[in-house]
Amino acid sequence: MWHSKKVTEVITEMGVDPGAGLSSSEAEKRLEQFGPNEFRDHKKTAIWKLFFSQINSMLIYILIAAALISLFIGEYSDAAIIVLVILLNSVIGVIQETKAEKALEELKKLATPKAIVKRDGVVQEIPSEQLVPGDIVVIDAGRFIPADIRLIETANLKIEESSLTGESVPVDKDADWQAAEEKVPIADQHNMAFMSTLSAYGRGIGIVVNTGMNTEIGKIAALLGDQKQEMTPLQVKLAELGKILGIGAVLISLVIFLIGFFQGRVALDMFLIAVSLAVAAIPEGLPAIVTIVLALGVQRMIKRRAIVRKLPAVETLGAVSVICSDKTGTLTQNKMTVTDVFVNGTYAPLASLKLENQYEKLFFEALVLCNDAVVTTAEQSGDPTEIALVAAAGTVGIDKQLLDHRYQRVREIPFDSERKMMTTVHQNKDNFLVMTKGALESLLPKAATVILNGQKVPLSRTETERIISQANAMSDKALRVLAIAYKEVPQVADLSAEELENNLTLLGLTGMIDPPRVEVKASIVQCHNAGIKTVMITGDHQKTAFAIAKELGIASSDKETMPGNEIDTLTEDELKEKVKKIRVFARVSPEHKVKIVKALKANGEIASMTGDGVNDAPSLQQADVGVAMGQSGTDVAKGAADIILTDDNFATIVAAVEEGRNIYQNIKKAILFLLSCNLGEIITLFFAILLGWPTPLTAVHILWINLITDTFPAISLGLDPDDPDVMKERPRSIRESIFAHGSGLFTLINGAIIGFITLFAFIAGLAFYTGSESLFTIDFADVPQDALIHAQTMAFITLSVSQLFHALNLRNQHKSIFQVGLFSNKYLLASILFGISIQAALVNIPFFNNIFAIHFLTIKDWLLILALSLLPIILNELWKAGKRIL
Incomplete structure (x- = not known):
């Protein structure tokens, strides 16, 4: 040490x-x-490693396996489509990652x-x-x-x-x-x-x-280099989902294969059916759709003045439950400002002060004359305290350049740390003005008089105590106190420095602070309403930090503050308990910031850290979402962050959280849509095989629906307009499943509806085109090939159209589609019309009939298909209406 x-x-x-x-x-x-x-x-990650990291997930492995099986059985087009999806997902991810991790270089x-x-x-x-x-x-x-x-x-x-x-x-x-x-x-x-x-x-x-x-x-560089990248909540959920779907696909395929085998079906046919079922279980377009929706979300975030460096950060920001904010430059303006003054015997905010006599004017002139800062419209340079004094004088109409020209400086005694004072001497017609500023404890003993009610009065013991009391009141508000004094002398040539700084007249006191940004208080209230805690973590003094935190509504009691040296005395478990109550951490080091973020995360919080300095970089990288200031932030902070705010505005963080929540909701809509649709395909195939029927769908039918017909509605759901109520909800738990809050039951019910209406379309087609008297008299052992293809076409079109209509149900699981606005998502309506049109083209163009092994449909067929396909919407609207009534 x-x-x-x-x-x-x-x-x-x-x-x-x-x-x-x-x-x-x-x-x-x-x-x-x-x-x-x-x-x-810092060793850079090779491109091939970045690429591998994009495909290193169970879901992608399953898709690769499906592609290999497709190649093995000769379904080359299926394999090509799957590989294309994998490549698209990986390339987008690599492009984003190569723009990141520049912190150590900076x-x-x-x-x-x-x-x-x-x-x-x-x-x-x-x-x-x-x-x-x-x-x-x-x-x-x-x-x-x-x-x-x-x-x-x-x-x-x-x-x-x-x-x-x-x-x-x-x-x-x-x-x-x-x-x-x-x-x-x-x-x-x-x-x-x-x-x-x-x-x-x-x-x-x-x-x-x-x-x-x-x-x-x-040490900060070492902290940055040692940080390990953690998976975001969405990545964790998708990895879990991939495992569940993979295991489920294998088990269901195995069960179906064994059922068919014991039914006496041909083993090779059953293998192909089992593969089809495995394909049906996996939403092939899911990784690409999630990536595309996140990428589109990035573009929306830019419009809200937030630049996203890493795609998953968009979704994670929406889950944030605590924002750890640096004070200087983030919550405050990073500019010392005079806020309060004590002049002419009156304590008042600077903004409310009006010049009523010559001494009040002289007070502000002294701020400018005893000052080395250069402040013009073009530049500001010098000590921040002196720049603040010039700005304070400017609020009452005093111009430094004009005053410096009027009162020429002829002598000065520079500030030093022992005297804690600075004195300048200026020519004033026939005499000289001595202007002094400094710490009250240094200047007060050298003052003989004080200005009170427009008059010079002797500095009595009573007045001295009153001045000290006013200075203490400023200090209690965490203001830096500066005393201002003057005197007039006929000549200065023979006076010593000590003589110049004696028998002064105290003009008054200034209190200054780095003030909070105007818009931050409202943003913190909005965070509170959204269930998001705000924690200030700063290197500044504890008293100053608490004053700002109290003004902003972050903390109400000094018991909610903690100095950094106390963190060193706590164990990890003790700090975990402390961070639940502490709202202001002051005088902290970079290592302390990282410890605080780790403790919050250990409590299950999803933590965002904002900052702009080099000292913030390790904690920005450690946090679930690091948010750097784009204007005042250092390149190091920007390099370590996930998101950069282009306007350095704390309010933009709140807007970004709102955007992140909506993006997550939209991604969830897309995922649930794809899963419920794929569940419908599983139910269709599973029950058909279980009942000994011919297969209602072929592998190419399933792939076409999953990769083409379902893709556009899923992406359109990702573009759904923002939910105005999203910031009224509590942050979702890091442990929360995609299927939480009834989403799992919603998926199962709608998957079952889609599956059973598809089966009904298939069996109705078989009954009609085999000439059976009813659905129960079909001879499944002797179904003509043409009748089978006709029935499969009806199942294929019913499945695809019902899924397209089902996309409307996903817009809101509680509000009616009419409350949400039937025409508010034009992309979704366009994708539904496009999907129906492309399916109609497949049916009516002979060339595609051969490729997809489908049949031309009659008007009666289409009417039945449309009636069945509307059932998911009708049933969901009735269910929502029932819940609203109850």
């Missing part, structure tokens, strides 16, 4: 002379010992190309990759820190660490600061400078203590 050691101890341990630095020979030895100051290469780009070091007694510039532990590094303003450094000298040094710690304000660094205890959060280690952070002000000298993968940023 380098921050807890004295400078002399570090120098001795590193074996270096601070005045001369390392010798070149010693540096070479250490470079060989510790390696270059860079990150280990991390490497953060390393600075050059570093200023002392070697052999000479200050020189070297490539940062050649830095070794023990090197003496010189730090100046505007330079990235090239390694983890223990500071040994500092002069007004401030370092911007937001990308690593989440702290929104540059941190004052002090080489003489001593840690009170060994375990101190990174953001509070004031004698350390960390790799890839930025020196914003002042200068310093330090000793390199860690390089490459041993740096804090290197």
Whole structure:
């Protein structure tokens, strides 16, 4: 723990002379010992491995087996169609994956190309990759820190660490600061400078203590490289479904084969029938349809300002039950802002203040004059605190450029960490204005008077206590307090710095904070209504974090907050219990964020993590859905995330969750549609064989329906308009089955309806075209081939048309199709009309008659088919009406 050691101890341990630095020979030895100051290469996944990962599922294996069997029995067209489906699914997945996993490459780009070091007694510039532990590094303003450094000298040094710690304000660094205890959060280690952070002000000298993968940023790189990709809930459910369907297909096929064999049927015929039944059990188009619906969902998400890097993340986002959000830049504006002021004896919000006397105007002029920030319409540069002061003055009509021109600066005393004050002197006609700003505890003892009710009054004990009370009130709101004072002097040439900063008149106090985004509060309320918890995880101070969380409605009591150092004292089980109640985690490290996300997931939560900094990258990757900010986010965060928000707006996350929920519902509709249709095919074949009938359908009939007729309605269901009530529901459980909430029973009943009306169409066709007196007098042992083909055609068309109509039932299992809007999904209506048209073409064009072994149908045949095919809709509408009445 380098921050807890004295400078002399570090120098001795590193074996270096601070005045001369390392010798070149010693540096070479250490470079060989510790390696270059860079990150280990992250081995990229080969394209063939990515491709294999797309087909590595039980469902795909079953399809491959079906293709091989089709080839074996000479059904080459069937095999070609199945292979085409597999390839389509895999190619789409590979294209998405090759755009991902760039986090480590972007991390490497953060390393600075050059570093200023002392070697052999000479200050020189070297490539940062050649830095070794023990090197003496010189730090100046505007330079990235090239390694983890223990500071040994500092002069007004401030370092911007937001990308690593989440702290929104540059941190004052002090080489003489001593840690009170060994375990101190990174953001509070004031004698350390960390790799890839930025020196914003002042200068310093330090000793390199860690390089490459041993740096804090290197640890993040290691966390990213060690993360394992987990399956999303939908992938898990589809894998389970594939296993169930595979086992079910084999068992049913085996049962049918044995029944037929013991019935005395030809073994080869029974094998072909069993294969047909296996084909019927597997929805061949399911993987491709799910992929296509997800891809179409990605396009819809883009319109809502969310870019999806990984297809399954669309569906997972809809299941999110907790959003872990970084504070700085995500919930807040990442811009220090003056919100409250105490001036002229009055405490008031800045927005409500009106200038009523010269001293109130002078207060705001002091904010601008005692200020080094450059703020124009074209640029803003300087310390964020000073930029905030200029902006505050701008709200009351004071322009910095005009004021700087009017009151020329003639002298200044820069801010330093010991005085905690800054003073500037300005020419004012015949005298001089001395403007001072700084910490109240430093400035108040130097003030002799205070402005009260437009008058200068002596700073009495009563007024002093009142001022301190007002400052405490600002601190209680987690505001950073800054005191402003002035005095007028006739000349400054002979005055010392101490004399300039004595006998001041206190003008007032400013309270500033990085304020929350305006639209975030409403979004958090919407999350709450949707059953989604919001948790703030930040590197900022606990008091500041709670103030923002309370204002946004994330937390109501400080008992719902926890500092990062407390996480280190908890076991995994204890943290699992804690995260159920804690809503704000403050002063956390990247490792803490990962632990928190893991604990939430261990509780069965589906966790989303939002962030923009380098420090967020490991937790973004660990979360079920990592959401990065597109505008303010680092490339590292974007590379580790699943979804990127183009407008950095927390409200967009809520919109994306809503879109994700609707996409999942639509995917579920497509899956249930395909399964109920395939169940209808199984029932048709199973009962026909069980009863000793001829087979109502051939393998090519089944494949055609599964891959062509059913595909377009399934995709159209994936495009179903958004359900306005979807955000009124609780997030679905990670353990929830696709068949939950009555979906399994719905599938079974509708599969049975489709199967039995198909059987009825088949047996009615046999009865009519064999000339039997009734359905019960058919001689199944002596069915003419023409009559069989005619009956099979009726079964084939009834099955396909009834499935097309059944797609309307899937739009909503509770609302009538008229309540949902019969014409609200034009894609579905078009696919139904297309499906009926293409089936009619097959029947009426002789060329297709031969290929599909089907027969021309009469008007009477068509009327029976349409009457039977409408039954699924009629029965479902009656069932829904009954449930609504009851």
